[in-house]
Amino acid sequence: MEMPDPDARVISAKADIVRRLSAVVGKDALIHAPEELRAYECDALTAYRCPPLAVVLPSTTEEVSAVMAICHAARVPVVPRGAGTSLAGGSLPTADSVVIGVARMTEVLETSHDDRLIRVQTGRTNLSVTGAVEEDGFFYAPDPSSQLACAIAGNIAMNSGGAHCLKYGVTTNNLLGVTLVQMDGTVVELGGGHMDAAGLDLLGLVCGSEGQLGLVTEATLRILPKPEGARPVLIGFDSLEVAGACVADIIRAGVLPVAIEFMDRPCIRATDAFSGAGYPDCEALLIVEVEGAEAEIDQQLELICAIARRHDPVELRQSGSPEESARIWLGRKSAFGAMGQMADYICLDGTIPVSELPRVLRGTAELAESYGLKVANVFHAGDGNMHPLILYDANRPGDLAKAEDLGADILRLCVEAGGCLTGEHGVGIEKRDLMTAQFTGDDLEAQMRVKDVFDPDWLLNPAKVFPLAASASRRALAAE
Amino acid sequence: MIEPRSEDELAAMLRAGDGPLVPRGGDTRAAVAGRARLSTAGLTGITLYEPGALTLVARAGTPMAEIDRALADEGQRLAFEPPSMAAVLGRDGVSTIGGVVATNASGPRRMVAGACRDSLIGVRLVDGTGMIVSNGGRVMKNVTGYDLVKLMAGSRGMLGVLTEVSFKTLPCPETALTLRASGLSPERAVAAMSAALGTPFEVTGAAHDPALGATWLRLEGFEASVAARADRLAAALSGWGAWDRDADAELWPRLRDAADFVGGAGDLWRISVRPSRAAGVAARLPGRWRMDWGGGLIWAETPRGHDLRADLPGLEGHATLVRASPATHDRLGTLHPEPAPVGALTAGLKSRFDPRGLFRAAA
Ligand SMILES: Cc1cc2nc3c(=O)[nH]c(=O)nc-3n(C[C@H](O)[C@H](O)[C@H](O)COP(=O)(O)OP(=O)(O)OC[C@H]3O[C@@H](n4cnc5c(N)ncnc54)[C@H](O)[C@@H]3O)c2cc1C
Secondary structure: OOOOOOOOHHHHOOOHHHHHOOOOHHHHHEOOOHHHHHOEEEEEEEOOOOOOOOOEEOHHHHHHHHHHHHHHHOOOOOOEOOOOOOOOOOOOOOOOOOEEEEEOOEEEEEEEOOEEEEEEEOOEEEEHHHHHHHHEEEEEEOOOOOOOOEEHHHHHHHHOOOOOHHOOHHHHEEEEEEEEEEOOOOOEEOOOOOOOOOOOOHHHHOOOOOOOOOOOEEEEEEOOOOOOOOEEEEEEEEHHHHHHHHHHHHOOOOOOOOEEEEEHHHHHHHHHHHHHHOOOOOEEEEEEEEOOHHHHHHHHHHHHHHHHHHHHOOEEEEEOOHHHHHHHHHHHOOHHHHHHHOOOOEEEEEOHHHHHHHHHHHHHHHOOOHHHOOEEEEEEHHHOOOOOEEEEEEOOOOOHHHHHHHHHHHHHHHOOOOOOEOOOOOOOOHHHHHHHHHOOOOHHHHHHHHHHHHOOOOOOOOOOOOHHHHHHHHHHHHHO | OOOOOOOHHHHHHHHHOOOOOOEEOOOOOOOOOOOOEOOOOOOOEEEEHHHHHHHEEEOOOEEEHHHHHHHOOOOOOOOOOOOOOOHHHHOOOEHHHHHHHHOOOOOOHHHHHHHHHEEEEEEEEEEOOOOOOEEHHHOOOOOOOOOHHHHHHHHOOOOOEEEEEEEOOOOOOOEEEEEEOOOOOOHHHHHHHHHHHHHOOOOOEEEEEOOOOEEEEEEOOOHHHHHEEEEEEEEHOOOHHOEEOOOOOOOHHHHHOOOOHHOOOOOOEEEEEEEEHHHHHOOOOOOOOEHHHHHHHEEEEOOOOHHHHHHHHOOOOOEEEEEEOOHHHHHHHOOOOOHHHHHHHHHHHHHOOOOOOOOOOOO
């Protein structure tokens, strides 16, 4: 992965920069010893690593603002960091950068049941946001599988989704406001307890901007009343096409499940062996979950099962108890762990129109075969968000590069099918150079203009999202 | 009037143009006097509709009536309940899908199903330099690059001319039911609506009209489920009095379109506010008002030319001038003033997307 040359001036000024930072944050909030910096050299895309110049772990918006003003004045790039679980290399540092991590900013600032919102510092983990309101019968809807670890900060930057976003939407649909610190230290409030923007929807623009427009220190999130109950049904099919058709029929029928998860045979076998979930050995498995009161759940599941029966399922397993529900979900929830035990893997997340599912699954299998690599599929079928897992062996020379090439081909296939490169993980460095497969030069130009406005010096989270060639002239101009 | 027949023609016109222009859809939402008009009436038609994938793509000038018809034929709809503002604005133009997007216009269901911007999944536009830009697409989950879809929703023609928009659609529910309580004070009405929205019964409408003394709650879904939820909701809210079924089928469309303010003599405002502050805001309003979104939205009529924002210092939210004379729009500003750093970002975006100042935002 090509990264820009670190700024030698910044590297040689390290001692001075550290001294200035230590004037605004306490000693225990500043890391600059090489051996300690190693902990921040990568995120969950571990194939790429680079220790930063220094790491700052502030506690308040004011501290973040002061640190950014110093970095801005000294022209030091800043890499915002939440919990470091990005799968796209979104928080990969450069050698000349200061990482600002929000991990210590975990407070709940306000909860209001009347307004159905919670305001938090963004270092708080996704799951602990729900934890703060669940006693009162509320929850925070976006539920990435990494929710135990990942921070709201990263969720906002990546516009993260989860299994239940078919019904509840992704982060941007559940975000009411942010406190944003711009690169020069300016603090901006966008949105708040009310709905919609007075003028341009800058909140919507910031969400999903991968830490390149500003650092988000506080967030107002929408919370929802917990449904009375939820129950899944497991449906097995002997063909990918038929499973795909069943998904489309369920969606059309007017039931809105909270989740429709899809696994193919390689994934079913691996997860079943790993978790003992007792899945049938078949070509495709759907887990469809609905919510509501008991009677409602019954009614919705009846409809879903009727649709499924029309497609001749090899298995139709309704859950009769919370234990059975947990067992149905068990394999799905441990899918990534199961794969991780079998091999190293790259997790893609291209999204396609639901109608293209069978074609893209077949195309993916053909591509995998031509590369001599295995691919397992587990994904959010209701919204077409694929998660092909490319299995490879990190110890075999050349295998990673081969897997990456296959990944790029699969993502091109998604784009060609009318879809996109990433549905929830973000572009980061991982898909940066593929952006031209989805966007024209003008499309990218329009996005880079937004960056020009928020961060004219191009110092925030460098070398992510845009192909280096596309941003070269802007970066050169900014460096002058 | 400029009326391009295609996106390319529009791009060529904008490259050559020296403005100022006012992009407009069907002329039902916005007015600025004395400017050349740019019409999207030549850019029409649904280009893709896949009910099984819940996706609809249409050119920006497509009349809403055509979109509604296509959706109804498949038993689907747009979740955000797009309002039709023609009557309340006293116009007779045809409402277009591009106009809905440009104003992020959203009806009563907005508070739970999201605004127009939340259903919008893709846009194509031509900016002030004549550059054709595509962002988002036709899939429901997409985080590839910056989200210019959100930026364009509600941008009121400030940054560019929309040429095509893509939406996530939803199936229509089997049935809807409205519960009505009478005689609640604004404070108690908001409390009742908040309590209702805090139940798991999936309330999709919550409005209050002090003139009629009515507070309404809407439930949607399968017949049996709606009936059961209605009983349990009424029981849960019994502390606020009796909740009777209201059979008026036109109630929600009327609330959506602000039909109760049609023909009014005064100016009309839309105030977005935290529900818990709604009653306090309502108490300071100089004229007729009504609440939607569980108190999150207040429609307010004021004497002509009255500066409502001056009555609401420190408002946590914003007040948009919906209906007023061009002079009042100019003097008070259609949109709520932004704090300086936000205003600087808005101005920066405007200068990048429209460096020659071709577009003047429509009121
Ligand atoms: C096992 C596993 C499962 C996962 N499952 C899902 C899933 O189901 N759905 C999903 O969407 N994702 C998933 N992810 C990806 C990842 O968890 C999400 O992208 C998450 O939102 C990242 O959050 P984080 O706090 O770890 O962010 P980081 O990894 O620390 O950072 C991510 C990005 O956010 C930026 N950023 C961080 N903090 C800030 C800030 N304060 N202000 C501005 N920008 C900031 C960073 O610069 C970077 O670009 C998964 C990851 C793993 C490892």
